[in-house]
Amino acid sequence: MEQTEEQRESTNNVQGKTPAVAEAKAHSYDASKYERPSVTVDVVMMSLRHRDLQVLLIKRRAWPYEGMWAIPGGFVNIDESLETAAKRELQEETGVQDVYLEQLYTFGDPGRDPRTRVITVVYFALLDSERLQVRAADDATDVGWFSVYGLPPLAFDHEKILQYSLERLRGKLDYTTIAFSLLPEQFTLRELQRVYEIILHKRLDKRNFRKKILSTGILEDTGAKKMEGTHRPARLYRFNPAAEAKL
Amino acid sequence: MEQTEEQRESTNNVQGKTPAVAEAKAHSYDASKYERPSVTVDVVMMSLRHRDLQVLLIKRRAWPYEGMWAIPGGFVNIDESLETAAKRELQEETGVQDVYLEQLYTFGDPGRDPRTRVITVVYFALLDSERLQVRAADDATDVGWFSVYGLPPLAFDHEKILQYSLERLRGKLDYTTIAFSLLPEQFTLRELQRVYEIILHKRLDKRNFRKKILSTGILEDTGAKKMEGTHRPARLYRFNPAAEAKL
DNA sequence: GTATATTAGTGTGTAAAATACACTAAGTCG
DNA sequence: CGACTTAGTGTATTTTACACACTAATATAC
Numbered sequence: 001m002e003q004t005e006e007q008r009e010s011t012n013n014v015q016g017k018t019p020a021v022a023e024a025k026a027h028s029y030d031a032s033k034y035e036r037p038s039v040t041v042d043v044v045m046m047s048l049r050h051r052d053l054q055v056l057l058i059k060r061r062a063w064p065y066e067g068m069w070a071i072p073g074g075f076v077n078i079d080e081s082l083e084t085a086a087k088r089e090l091q092e093e094t095g096v097q098d099v100y101l102e103q104l105y106t107f108g109d110p111g112r113d114p115r116t117r118v119i120t121v122v123y124f125a126l127l128d129s130e131r132l133q134v135r136a137a138d139d140a141t142d143v144g145w146f147s148v149y150g151l152p153p154l155a156f157d158h159e160k161i162l163q164y165s166l167e168r169l170r171g172k173l174d175y176t177t178i179a180f181s182l183l184p185e186q187f188t189l190r191e192l193q194r195v196y197e198i199i200l201h202k203r204l205d206k207r208n209f210r211k212k213i214l215s216t217g218i219l220e221d222t223g224a225k226k227m228e229g230t231h232r233p234a235r236l237y238r239f240n241p242a243a244e245a246k247l
Numbered sequence: 248m249e250q251t252e253e254q255r256e257s258t259n260n261v262q263g264k265t266p267a268v269a270e271a272k273a274h275s276y277d278a279s280k281y282e283r284p285s286v287t288v289d290v291v292m293m294s295l296r297h298r299d300l301q302v303l304l305i306k307r308r309a310w311p312y313e314g315m316w317a318i319p320g321g322f323v324n325i326d327e328s329l330e331t332a333a334k335r336e337l338q339e340e341t342g343v344q345d346v347y348l349e350q351l352y353t354f355g356d357p358g359r360d361p362r363t364r365v366i367t368v369v370y371f372a373l374l375d376s377e378r379l380q381v382r383a384a385d386d387a388t389d390v391g392w393f394s395v396y397g398l399p400p401l402a403f404d405h406e407k408i409l410q411y412s413l414e415r416l417r418g419k420l421d422y423t424t425i426a427f428s429l430l431p432e433q434f435t436l437r438e439l440q441r442v443y444e445i446i447l448h449k450r451l452d453k454r455n456f457r458k459k460i461l462s463t464g465i466l467e468d469t470g471a472k473k474m475e476g477t478h479r480p481a482r483l484y485r486f487n488p489a490a491e492a493k494l
Numbered sequence: 495g496t497a498t499a500t501t502a503g504t505g506t507g508t509a510a511a512a513t514a515c516a517c518t519a520a521g522t523c524g
Numbered sequence: 525c526g527a528c529t530t531a532g533t534g535t536a537t538t539t540t541a542c543a544c545a546c547t548a549a550t551a552t553a554c
Binding site: 452454455459474476477478479480 | 511512513514515516519520521522523
């Protein structure tokens, strides 16, 4: 579970790559032309933790980039879809299922992994902060959550990938319902606003925010209230998928 | 040049796949786990022809989907980047270079090709209509341009891919300068408006359109005029990349 | 039980952007 | 020089975005 995509890869190379090359050469073809790249799936998993947008990273224990942090990933099995592979990664790393998951981009520059040609299809997942707390104690030796606003040095081209993830997330915020996937089923308007503020990394006006969200009809008042702390309790809302189109 | 991605694939399989499987089996591993998928790049090439948004397709000459039309594509060489592979495809099919090119999406469902596992990274290209006319006579036997609004039956999941291409194109129209890549260096405002109208598939108000485009400062008056037909000549503009940010 | 602290919740006026809409200008051709 | 055709222009209206400050409801300390 703490292995990164690239660690597993090297295991694979020993078995998969060499015979193909040998066969190609035996037929006097250009070996490089018929050699197949490895295909992996990396999953950028983001969640809100401690009022911060954080990403799950894994510490590498072998060359290259030994000791650096990396986005978790693994091989795509020959008979599973890319999305299934991504869900499997997600399950292995966080134990969570049924989260928001979308394909982000495919990175495949020949030089990105010094060992062999690796094409990696990157997925992007958003995890409900509440369900995640359960596994917080699991943050043991070499798996960790990091603020996207203060990342450690990253292996491979993973910094670029996280940069791109953040851009995509921001871009989709106001014409999709992506923000809801970071919250539990019921939430207050202030909590929703905080999601937007953390992702956009700027303050929003409370009245305008509420006006805009409520006018779409995408929220449903549960009738319940959330009491925490020594102040007025807040209404709890629920996302109404029926009104999805309105955003 | 008239081969599709999948035709080439079958040639490749004979050489690449078998040895890897044999090796895996010899070690008593699950063969499917270490078998590598093929990776191809498909390129959706769109252009404006005869006041219509058209896409370049290739007719398949072999099983599966024999006789059906498909998006052109080919293998990614082991030492070339995905984008380089896409440019190579583009060059092979149209002879055109320096066009707008972006990565669209990666499709990799195990069942999408009945012969073997193929993961295809799809790129999306927009070609300047003018430069293309030169090669119009080239539309020989099994390469053809088709209106995106009246597609023939397509092989594989290619209809879905074209659908997605069109969505992406529309989505990017008004916050990028993507439309300019469908026009020659100099063009009239009416021609630009026509690009928007054809892509969005609806009429736009002439005055509002001009107001909006000109207010961004993204166009530069060349001073020249375009005279064609028996009516008032139109100003010729040029895209000003310096003002790109303003859209 | 009342004062204090803390967050929830609400409305209005102003500026900017999007939309609807019709006539004059500059060419060609007969 | 009249008829035809496309280029080019402005204004009023509606909609949307933005700026901005007070009251409401709870818990706690005294």
